Amino acid sequence: MQKSVLAFVYVMAAFFVGCVNTKSSDPGKIAVVISTMNNPWFIVLGDAAKQRTEELGYEAIIYDSQNNNAKEADHFENIIAARYKAILFNPTDADGSIVNVERAKKAGIPTFCMDRELNSKDAAVTQILSDNYSGCVALGQYFVKKLGKKGTFAELLGLVGDNNTWNRSRGFHSVVDNYPDLVMVAQQSADFDRNRAMEVMDSILQAHPAINAVFCGNDAMAMGAYQAIVAAGKEKQIMVFGFDGAKDVIDAIRDGKIVATGMQFPTMMAHKAAEYADEFLKGKRDFERKIPIAVELVTQENIDKYTAYGKIE
DSSP states (O other), rough: OOOHHHHHHHHHHHHHHHHHHHHHHHOOOEEESSSOSSSSSHHHHHHHHHHHHHTTTTTEEEEEEEEEHHHHHHHOOOOOOOOTSEEEESOOOOOTHHHHHHHHHHTOOOOOESSSSOOOOSSSSEEEEEOOHHHHHHHHOOOHHHHTTTTEEEEEOTTTTOHHHHHHHHHHHHTTTTTTTEEEEEEOTTTTOOHHHHHHHHHHHHOOOOEEEEEEESSHHHHHOOOOOOOOTTTTTTEEOOOOOOOHHHHHHHTTSSSSEEEHHHHHHHHHHHHHHHHHHTTOOOOOSSSOOOOOETTTTTGGGGEETEEEE
């Protein structure tokens, strides 16, 4: 009888040890929080982050903030309550999103920013960002060349609370403003949104029907602006410049409809964020606070080297 009891104890002990080991070997969940999934560029960013995270052995869940800081805050609350291991984060607002990241940090959950920047040096572990300023310096130089250093133009800005909006605009103007015969007649926000850009561009064309070009802070706005220009019958008159490397614009450049864009690399940024999160969870702590990813100028002259959101291998 005593031997039977001992055997039972050993079996149960082995069972519980197995359960503990199984649980401890589970790496847990990583959240992928994206500013909006209503834009093909961010869909690529989110899906690439999820895919690489799962390849590294974690469960990955995508949260869509719909460009709404309050919704983003709710996501962080749920992520903290569910005790996620890390957050791969594309912020809605450079200032407004800081408090969400700090709450996660206080709860012991590290955050890794992708593409959009926080105005904080230490809230996130690291920020992996396109070099928007330098990319738009190159776009500005090409813009000046295509317009022959003279003409009138409009600018469509993205979200006013996003640092990418202003880094792109500043990079562009650091070049264009040196040419007094290039005159900006309108500068309006279209929120990085295609439909909004079509409306804004239509309004600009009514006030300034003779403009020569429009510089758009992303490709969704470039496509919306182009639609408005076509509807006004001015596609031969007005040159359109974008930024992102989206499929629609890559195809439009190839077809001679849009002049140029700045190619970002969302898959690269997403993969780096997932890999850094994995390294952090395995003990690494010495990360650079900001990691710039170069942006490349895509034009009708070099379009054959590029595909949507990247280079042709």
